[in-house]
Amino acid sequence: MALIALIVYLVWALLAFGLRSWVQWRRTGDAGFRGAGLARGSLQWWARILFAAALAAGVAGPIAGLAGAPPLPGTDRPLVQAAGTVLALAGVAATLAAQTSMGASWRIGVAESETTALVTTGAFALARNPIFTAMVATAAGLTAMVPNAISLAALLLAVVSIEVQVRAVEEPYLLRVHGPAYRQYAARVGRFLPGIGRLPYDARTW
Numbered sequence: 001m002a003l004i005a006l007i008v009y010l011v012w013a014l015l016a017f018g019l020r021s022w023v024q025w026r027r028t029g030d031a032g033f034r035g036a037g038l039a040r041g042s043l044q045w046w047a048r049i050l051f052a053a054a055l056a057a058g059v060a061g062p063i064a065g066l067a068g069a070p071p072l073p074g075t076d077r078p079l080v081q082a083a084g085t086v087l088a089l090a091g092v093a094a095t096l097a098a099q100t101s102m103g104a105s106w107r108i109g110v111a112e113s114e115t116t117a118l119v120t121t122g123a124f125a126l127a128r129n130p131i132f133t134a135m136v137a138t139a140a141g142l143t144a145m146v147p148n149a150i151s152l153a154a155l156l157l158a159v160v161s162i163e164v165q166v167r168a169v170e171e172p173y174l175l176r177v178h179g180p181a182y183r184q185y186a187a188r189v190g191r192f193l194p195g196i197g198r199l200p201y202d203a204r205t206w
Contacts (some may be wrong), residue, residue, distance in 0.1 A: 002065030003083050004146040005088070009059055012092045012138055017108075020099050022166070036108035043168040044110060047120055050161030054154050058139060061151030075147035083146025091138030098123040098130035110173050118178045120185050126194050129170075132162045132194045166191065171199075 025033040038045040065071075081127055101122030123130035139158045143151040174182045183201050191197025 001085075001155050002146045004085065005142050006059070006066070008088050008092065008145075009062060009142055012088075012095065013055070013059075015092065016095050016099065016135075017057050018155075020096070020106065021043075021108075028104055028192045032107045032109050034111040034114070036078065043164060047161050047165040047169060048109070050157055050164065054139070054157035054161055057150055057154035057157055058142065061142065061148060061154050062146050064148055064150045065146040069148045069150065071147045072149065075144075080147065084141045084147075086141070088138050088141025088145060091134050091136075091141055092124075094123075094134035095131060095138060102131070110169055112173065116175050118174070118181055118185065120189070125189065128189050128191050129162075129166055132166060136192075137163065140183035 021031040021033065024030065038048060065095060101124055102119050103117075105116040105119050107116065109160055127133055136155075139155045143155045145151075171186075186199035187201035189198065
């Protein structure tokens with residue numbers, strides 16, 4: 001199972017970052033990467049460090065499993081691993097679908113001086129951050145496939161880094177750039193799941 005998890009992880013990383021960046025470059029002439037030269041110690045810098053650590057731990061978990069690292073107590077069950085496989089594969093597909101929904105506005109990171117179109121359709125009609133939701137689902141599935149301490153750490157790092165990126169970096173940026181349009185959208189649509197994490201909206205304040 002560890003080998004299958006490693007293959008799923010590598011395919012997901014290749015598609016979600018490599019292929020998507022290539023498609024973006026072919027369509028727009030821009031690979032979509034943002035955040036070069038981030039101020040050391042800034043919130044986006046920390047989010048990037050944490051996410052990089054999550055990616056490293058994500059590949060290290062299956063490798064540790066192949067090397068004989070023991071599973072967490074009570075987790076080494078065929079049903080858990082089978083459910084994790086289904087969840088991981090669904091997460092890979094959902095990641096690609098959500099990235100496609102974002103179209104030309106797709107980015108990795110935030111450039112404060114840049115304004116992209118606000119996407120509210122497709123997967124973004126269900127949640128404001130469907131790409132991150134799908135990534136967490138993938139990480140959770142991989143953790144269930146190879147439930148050792150490193151895989152669990154990868155999942156926790158992914159969740160923390162995404163929370164920091166969304167709440168402290170992206171939402172303030174979107175509110176500054178799109179103002180009432182984003183506030184209205186955020187009042188209707190949940191942050192990561194439908195209906196959960198909506199922001200309050202009062203038209204009198206805009």
